[in-house]
Amino acid sequence: MSGLFVSELVAQICQVRQACSQWHPDDLAGHLIDRLNEAVVSQFQLDLSGIVDEKRLAYASIDDLIYPADVDSAQRLWSSGRTAILQSLQTRPGLLNTLCAALEVEEGRRVGCSAYISGPKAESFALHTDDWDAFIVQLQGDKTFWIEDSTSEELRNVDLRRGGTLYLPRRIKHRAHSNAGSMHLSINFLNFPARLTT
């Protein structure tokens, strides 16, 4: 395994954030996408019941967020067509932990990440805003984001396929939909100071 993986990704993400006006679609190299996809998938494979117990697996619909009580409940929620959200991926040792730590040191803000997994035509949140800047990386399938222009209030769409990225600054209204199924990673720059201040 070659070095500089995290450094390469941190540099690209920080470059997008520094250049950003509202949103900035761009593509990441295939080897970066492969590693990020592996990092998310490995957490599912190793410890799904533990994730449920820790309330790190949630399901979204139009206006609510449900935490399953057990794995069977999680499967039922998935079968009902909700988008699954695997939260706080940075709290497990590995690539995503290291990546978020490096971003936190670089940016001076608290950083976390979640994975959003949708089946075909799955429900997800209606038009909403978040209180954090989000750097989104499409890992599998496709997804269309509808983003409100802050001046005209018109919605413009951004279509993401594997490897596509999207930068969503905080408080920008948006919603997302996948026709065929999707998994994306959201790296979130929270409105809290970084853990390390020295």
Add this chain to the structure above:
Amino acid sequence: MNVTTFGEMIDKTATTIEVVDDVIEDPRVAETARQMINAEDLYRYSKVPHEHVTVSD
């Protein structure tokens, strides 16, 4: 992508994550990573207002 079940949404291939990178040698990154693993998470419930968060049976 023709996805019908939760299990089919993610890859089945077992993976071993190996990260070799100079940032790990940075003591600030190493300490921040350690704190992330041990810290109370601030993100989990911030996606939607608390009244919209429920736990299913």
